[in-house]
Amino acid sequence: MTKPILLDEQLCFSIYQAHKVFNHFYAKALEPFHLTYSQYIVLLVLWEQGSLSVKSLGQEVGLDSGTLTPLLKRLEKDGWVTRQRSKEDERRLDVSLTDKAKQQKDVIYAHVGSCIDAIGLSNDQYNQVKSDVERVQKLLSNVPDTTFAKN
Template sequence: MATPIILDEQLCFSIYQAHKVFNRFYAKALAPFHLTYSQYIVLLALWQYGTLSVKALGERVGLDSGTLTPLLKRLEKDGWLSRQRSKRDERRLDVQLTAYGRDMQDKVDERVGTCMEWIGLTPDQYNHVRDAVSSVRDHLAAIPDGNFEDLPTMSN
């Protein structure tokens, strides 16, 4: 007989609940800038790496083109970034910050950084939690799809 699975003891449920709370947290923190969390992580990538192709940006932030394209159009409409065809390869669409997007980095960083203090973790604790969650993510991502074929099913 299998060991019963207790909801509140599941790491996946804890991460799921934390994800929901983080979404609410960032919605409030980013509201003055009219940014969503997904838009924020795109801006973080552009502030850190500069101009990126849409493909490279999507890989960096983990968003597919179906999600990324409307998000980029909205950020462009709101003046945060611009999209243009690469001069070296017309098939490639590059994304870069506008002057407004670059100028707003300090304001966004200050607000979100101040909010992050509310989490109540020391820098070492913060880094430890982030690294542990990243390790879980990496281990899950490395599991081959074929491994699931041998798991028990309702017919077993």
């Protein structure tokens, strides 16, 4: 018989708990800008890459269109992005930053960056934790779904 892994020994539970704490952390950090974490990561991608199609944006942030569409509508309503049909392909909806979003970029970067400093990790520690989490993510994504199929 396999020895069960107790809850406080579970890596998945540690990651789950860290995820919850990060959500709270970013909710507070982004509150002055009236942004959610999901909206923030969309803005990050657009600041880094410029205008993108909804499909490309969804791939970058790991959100499906059912989640991304209402998020983009809210960002548009609040003046952060515009959505418009592509001139090259009318089936494609492109997302672009507004002047407001471009003007707020450095302010948001500085504010969130100062919050990250509050965690108290050195750059080396930060990079190590990030690398370890990315490694776990890659290992998990390489496990085939059939691993858990019943015989």
